[in-house]
Amino acid sequence: MAIANVSWQHFREELLAWYRPERRPMPWKEETDPYRIWLSEIILQQTRVEQGWPYFERFVTAYPTVTVLAAAEDDAVMKLWEGLGYYSRARNLLKAARTVADEHGGKFPATYAGLLDLPGIGPYTAAAVASFAFGRQVAVLDGNVFRILARYAGDATPTTTEPGRKHFQQLAERALGEVPAARFNQAIMDFGALVCTPKQADCARCPVASGCQALAQDRVYDLPVKGKKTTVRPRYFHYLVVSDARDRYLLEQRPAGDIWQSLYQFPLVETDSVDTSLEQLIQHTDWPATLDPTRLRQLRRSGVYRHQLSHQTIGAVFHVLASHGLLAPAAPPDSPMVVPRDEFDRYALPRIITRFLEDTTLTLGF
Ligand code: SF4
Numbered sequence: 001m002a003i004a005n006v007s008w009q010h011f012r013e014e015l016l017a018w019y020r021p022e023r024r025p026m027p028w029k030e031e032t033d034p035y036r037i038w039l040s041e042i043i044l045q046q047t048r049v050e051q052g053w054p055y056f057e058r059f060v061t062a063y064p065t066v067t068v069l070a071a072a073e074d075d076a077v078m079k080l081w082e083g084l085g086y087y088s089r090a091r092n093l094l095k096a097a098r099t100v101a102d103e104h105g106g107k108f109p110a111t112y113a114g115l116l117d118l119p120g121i122g123p124y125t126a127a128a129v130a131s132f133a134f135g136r137q138v139a140v141l142d143g144n145v146f147r148i149l150a151r152y153a154g155d156a157t158p159t160t161t162e163p164g165r166k167h168f169q170q171l172a173e174r175a176l177g178e179v180p181a182a183r184f185n186q187a188i189m190d191f192g193a194l195v196c197t198p199k200q201a202d203c204a205r206c207p208v209a210s211g212c213q214a215l216a217q218d219r220v221y222d223l224p225v226k227g228k229k230t231t232v233r234p235r236y237f238h239y240l241v242v243s244d245a246r247d248r249y250l251l252e253q254r255p256a257g258d259i260w261q262s263l264y265q266f267p268l269v270e271t272d273s274v275d276t277s278l279e280q281l282i283q284h285t286d287w288p289a290t291l292d293p294t295r296l297r298q299l300r301r302s303g304v305y306r307h308q309l310s311h312q313t314i315g316a317v318f319h320v321l322a323s324h325g326l327l328a329p330a331a332p333p334d335s336p337m338v339v340p341r342d343e344f345d346r347y348a349l350p351r352i353i354t355r356f357l358e359d360t361t362l363t364l365g366f
Helices: 008-018 034-044 049-062 066-070 074-081 088-103 112-116 123-134 143-153 162-176 181-194 278-283 341-346 351-359
Strands: 233-243 248-253 268-271 296-301 305-308 312-323 337-340
Touching (some): 066 088, 268 278
């Protein structure tokens, strides 16, 4: 629990005195346009700033306003999102843009509660947009803020439970007090990125060190306390990279209800081992009914490509196969489709597949 003698007034005063916007320049810094703030926040969820920055710039160039984004084709948005991962964010991005365009006349709701109602907007993004764009008195709470508050207050309440989240939201509001929320929120985010960092906190130069309980108790790296670790499930994807003499390949769209929904991929057989042989794949229930194994020649088998998601580790193997006859598309919507190699750019592919393509020259030499 929080220690009684924590001074939040000291915390907020020292934090604001330390804050300089130019210390951490970003294209959305000091921004007041709710569309650009919202867009940057959605892009930056679970994404490093260096990775997200070019995506933000591409999106605002292609879709300068929320109404332009709302009118975009789904596939075009997914394509622009390609490589960022967590594709449900892109789908929610479109849903939220269309809700703003259709139900709010193209203007974002100006309250925390109204913003929270939009698809894909959680408490953090709602607080960021409400405070930065509309000057609402609400404190942001993300991994940085959990860490700073837990350390400053010497508070070991687990952060990953719902009661823990509520407890820290109250602490964040107490820390904010009556100072302008936009400036405070920006300051605490910069402070978490530059000073009170997860593994190398700069306590020697920290402006709030004199009131920091974790420093006084030598518990800086014991805090914050997270709840139980989530288990990570291993999955093994065997992609069938089938092509014909016209350099055309089979591609299919991923189904709903699983990772990478709506993205495109080579036909996939999922097994319980990375070592599954082609003969075993042919016997598997996932083997495409329209693919006759007697007309295929195995050219090579890739190494294992790994991809870490929050709850799953994917191990992917690419089986490169040549078809003796020309490929014929199956009836939609179950496809696979037949796509020339030089048209792959039109399809949003999971990062694990683009990595394979970058490593490979898919010229089969008929
Ligand atoms: S003294 Fe260290 S642990 Fe405490 S708030 Fe400052 S940087 Fe973080």
